[in-house]
Amino acid sequence: MDSRFLLYIKHLMIIGGTLPVDLINSRKRIYIFYRYVTHTFVSLVGIYWLGGNMNVDGFDRTLFNYIYDRIFVMISYVNLAITTSGNFQKLIYEMIAYEAEVLDVGSEKHLKIHEQVVKKSRTLQVYYISILASCSIAFVVPAFVEYALVQSSEESTNSTINTHNYELWIPFEESKEYLVWLLVQSCYTLIVTCIYCSYQIILINLLLVVILRLKILRARIENMKDIERLDAKRLIRIYAKEHIDLIRNCKHVDDTVKYVMLMEFLFASLRLALSIFLLVTANTPNSKIYFGTVIVNVLINILILCWNADQIREESIGIADSIYQLPWFEYDKSDVMSLHIMMIRSQTPLTLTTGPFGTVTLDLAGKIVKATYTYATFMHQMYEN
Numbered sequence: 607m608d609s610r611f612l613l614y615i616k617h618l619m620i621i622g623g624t625l626p627v628d629l630i631n632s633r634k635r636i637y638i639f640y641r642y643v644t645h646t647f648v649s650l651v652g653i654y655w656l657g658g659n660m661n662v663d664g665f666d667r668t669l670f671n672y673i674y675d676r677i678f679v680m681i682s683y684v685n686l687a688i689t690t691s692g693n694f695q696k697l698i699y700e701m702i703a704y705e706a707e708v709l710d711v712g713s714e715k716h717l718k719i720h721e722q723v724v725k726k727s728r729t730l731q732v733y734y735i736s737i738l739a740s741c742s743i744a745f746v747v748p749a750f751v752e753y754a755l756v757q758s759s760e761e762s763t764n765s766t767i768n769t770h771n772y773e774l775w776i777p778f779e780e781s782k783e784y785l786v787w788l789l790v791q792s793c794y795t796l797i798v799t800c801i802y803c804s805y806q807i808i809l810i811n812l813l814l815v816v817i818l819r820l821k822i823l824r825a826r827i828e829n830m831k832d833i834e835r836l837d838a839k840r841l842i843r844i845y846a847k848e849h850i851d852l853i854r855n856c857k858h859v860d861d862t863v864k865y866v867m868l869m870e871f872l873f874a875s876l877r878l879a880l881s882i883f884l885l886v887t888a889n890t891p892n893s894k895i896y897f898g899t900v901i902v903n904v905l906i907n908i909l910i911l912c913w914n915a916d917q918i919r920e921e922s923i924g925i926a927d928s929i930y931q932l933p934w935f936e937y938d939k940s941d942v943m944s945l946h947i948m949m950i951r952s953q954t955p956l957t958l959t960t961g962p963f964g965t966v967t968l969d970l971a972g973k974i975v976k977a978t979y980t981y982a983t984f985m986h987q988m989y990e991n
Contacts, residue, residue, distance in 0.1 A: 609702040610724045611811045614731040615804045622800035624689040626698060644797055648686060651794045652679045670985060674880045681873050682798045685805040693862045698808060700855070701815045708822065715829075716822050723818045727811055730910065734803050737903045742799045744896035746792050753788060806907060809866070812859055813914040813958070819852050820921035820956075827928045842941050849925065849948055856918065856956040868960040871908070875974050878904045879981035886986065908971050915966035919955040926952035 612619070619625035623641035630637050656679055688694055708720050827845060830838050878901060885897040926949045934942050957965040964970065 609705055611701060611705060611727050611815070612808075613728060614735060615807050618735070618800040619689075619804040622686075622689075622797055622804055624686070624801055624804050626695045628699075629702075645686065645690075648682060648794065648797055648801075651790065652682060655679045670880055670883055670989075674877070674884065677873060677877055677880065681877070682801065684869055684873070685798075685801050688866055689801060689805050689808070694808075697812055697859060697862060701812060704815060704819065708818075712822070715825055719821045719825060720818060723814050723821070727807075727814050730810055731807050733906075734807055737899060737906075738799050738803045741896060741899050741903065742795050744892060744899060746788075746795055748890075748892040749788055749791070753784060809863065809870075810910060810914060812863065813911070813918060816852075816856050816859060816956070817914065817917050817921055819855070820918065820925065823848060823852060824921070824925055824928045827925065828931065830932055838937060839941055842937070842944050846944050846948055849951065853951065853956065856922075860958050864959045864961050867911070867958060867966055868963060870911070871960060871970070871974055874904050874908055875978045875981065878974075878978045879985065882978070882982040883985040883989070887989065905975070908974055912966055912968050912971040915958045916968050919957050919965075919967070922956035923952060925949075 608616075616625065616629075620630075620637070623644035625637075627634055627638060627641075655675060705720070708716055712720065823845065826841075826848075830841055833841065881897045881900045881904065885894060885901065888894045888897060929945050929949050929952070932945065934945055937945070957967075959965050960970075
């Protein structure tokens, strides 16, 4: 099954080993083996990175680099665990199934709504792929350039590469096999970037599909204005059931991603604060470009998640407005009662939450930015002192 919501990230999901096996059309055994090897590789390299030890006196830039690397590895583990979980992959199947249903039986207006939502998804996919590719290049390429410069000067000097500011155990002598470690690091960065990119895009696509369902339901209700009473009676029952199913689907999405959202915003605030601090204290252009790109990516990612969650809230309330515009005074009493119940349900907006810590709205994005500024200011004061 192909989905236009997965148009640009399907191959990234294959590289990261996060594409559900049932979506592979051929050579499933090879993909299962590759998936196992990839996840093992990511886990082992992550363990090596987490196993680094560092002794520092006070709050210097090296300490914050050390913390940033650990957060990067933890984010990789969390993204891998979430994208391969059964509930998350079940939502992917439901997303694909609903899209196929719209394409098969949807009217011209419904297909137009679907095209608008898919266009937004494709734009976000292009953005994430481009911005994360820039981050990866800014992270990997300078290390190869430094290696080439040192290699070219080895005959005249005894230059060495200071690869890490902390002790990191790896299964070979890094000073002699530094190129091997660079290749391992590059492969790890590529795979982790693909996992992170696909995770972010699918998370946003799940929200976009809920918005799509709400928009289509509103369009169907609005089309009832020009329908005869007997047909309206039948459609009211169908749309009432569809509304109940939509509420249950949104609740299922929220139950699946609420703690995902919580971790996403916690990691985003910490990563953003560290990136701001490391950008301010960076000494090289490459570091400034890398951390500047990370800051832009994290900020826009927070805004996109909160914006789409807010859209779900607005569209769910809008169903009541669409019902109110109907000629309900021409319908039977039982039909009016059904519409009234739908309006009552719509007055309780559908929302996504961060566990027990409130709902995801644009106000939350503002609070995260304020908290990030506080963290970054604290780090900078500790660094100066």
